Amino acid sequence: EVHLKDSGGGLVQSGGSLRLSCTASGFNFNTYWMSWVRQAPGKGLEWVANIKGDGSEKSYVDSVKGRFTISRDNAKNSLYLQLDNLRAEDSAVYYCARDWGEQLKVFDYWGQGTQVTVSS
Amino acid sequence: DMQMTQSPSTLSASVGDRVTITCRASQNIYSWLAWYQHKPGKAPKLLIYKASSLQSGVPSRFSGSESGTEFTLTISSLQPDDSATYYCLQYYPIYRTFGQGTKVEI
Numbered sequence: 001e002v003h004l005k006d007s008g009g010g011l012v013q014s015g016g017s018l019r020l021s022c023t024a025s026g027f028n029f030n031t032y033w034m035s036w037v038r039q040a041p042g043k044g045l046e047w048v049a050n051i052k053g054d055g056s057e058k059s060y061v062d063s064v065k066g067r068f069t070i071s072r073d074n075a076k077n078s079l080y081l082q083l084d085n086l087r088a089e090d091s092a093v094y095y096c097a098r099d100w101g102e103q104l105k106v107f108d109y110w111g112q113g114t115q116v117t118v119s120s
Numbered sequence: 121d122m123q124m125t126q127s128p129s130t131l132s133a134s135v136g137d138r139v140t141i142t143c144r145a146s147q148n149i150y151s152w153l154a155w156y157q158h159k160p161g162k163a164p165k166l167l168i169y170k171a172s173s174l175q176s177g178v179p180s181r182f183s184g185s186e187s188g189t190e191f192t193l194t195i196s197s198l199q200p201d202d203s204a205t206y207y208c209l210q211y212y213p214i215y216r217t218f219g220q221g222t223k224v225e226i
Contacts, residue, residue, distance in 0.1 A: 004163070045156075045164070045207055045218040061215060095163065104211050106154045108175070110163035 002026040002109045006096050009114030016086050016118070022079040022096030022111055030054065030074035033099035035107060036081045038092035038116075046092075049081065050099060064090075086118045122147055124210050126219030133226065137198045141222045143208035145189040152212040155184055155193045158221075159204045167206075168193065200226055 008020040020036070035050040049060045049070040058070050069082040079096050093115050097107035123146040133139050143153065155168040166175045168184035171191055181196045195202055203226045208219040 044220045045158075045209075047216045047218075097164075101169070101211075104152050106166060106169050106209060106211055106216075107156075107164070108166050108169075110165075112161065112163050 002098065004096050004098065004109055004111035006094065006111035006114040009094065009116045011117045011119060012086055014086060014088060014118055014120045018083045018086065018116060020081040020083065020094055020096075020114055020116070024077045024079065024096075024098075027098070029072075029077040033105060034072065034079045035097045035099055036070060036079075037095045037097050037107065037110070038090075039095070039113075040089070040092040043092075048094070051079070083116065086116075088118050088120045090116060091118045092116055122149070122210060122213055122215070122217055124208055124217055124219040126208055126222055128222060129220065130223045130225065133198050133224070135198055135200060135226060139195040139198050139202075139224065141193045141206055141208075141224075143191045143193075143210075143219045145191070145210055147212075148189060149210045149212035151186060152210060153184075153186070153191045154209045154211065155182075156207045156209065157202075157204045158207060164207070195224075198224075198226060202226065 003025045005023045036048040051058045051070045067085045071080045093113040095113045097110045099105040100108035125144045151171040153171045156164045158164040171186040172184040185192045205221045205223045
């Protein structure tokens with residue numbers, strides 16, 4: 001059974017940093033693209049970043065480029081998101097998700113999310 | 121930029137009702153649309169992909185359809201467990217974007 005567990009969220013001041021983690025099980029982690037998706041309070045879902053199975057390709061939404069870094073450790077079946085220079089508008093529940101599909105990809109499995117709150 | 125317009129924002133219906141939710145894309149997305157069910161505190165669940173393909177394990181009362189740039193999620197007979205927020209996702213260009221969500225109340 002595929003399982004994703006997010007962790008690492010918390011309360012941080014504006015300009016601060018956090019590192020989110022996602023531990024995967026139940027599938028060949030190193031063969032899948034993985035993503036982070038967030039949901040700000042009262043808002044909809046927003047894709048944040050993704051990374052190829054071998055870590056060689058990464059993409060980010062424009063609003064986080066230069067501030068967030070996605071990475072993975074396939075030996076530990078783990079996905080990470082380093083959040084630097086945080087802003088109030090980065091406050092959200094962050095979900096890790098598995099990318100799935102032969103051509104274009106949807107998110108087929110998600111974690112339960114980890115809350116990030118940025119205080120100004 | 122690609123925009124997804126989802127409607128309605130909230131929906132109240134009774135058990136057994138047929139319910140439809142619509143997403144309209146601002147550009148042609150060639151059937152690259154998915155639907156998700158999201159309950160508070162839970163992981164979002166993939167229901168439909170490629171506009172009308174039912175994800176494995178999803179009840180058959182859920183279905184998806186398309187007409188041009190308009191996409192519809194239908195719940196044929198609403199059940200108590202279907203109370204949730206539903207989102208569409210377009211995944212045609214590089215940046216995948218979600219609709220604003222539809223809260224379904226029973």
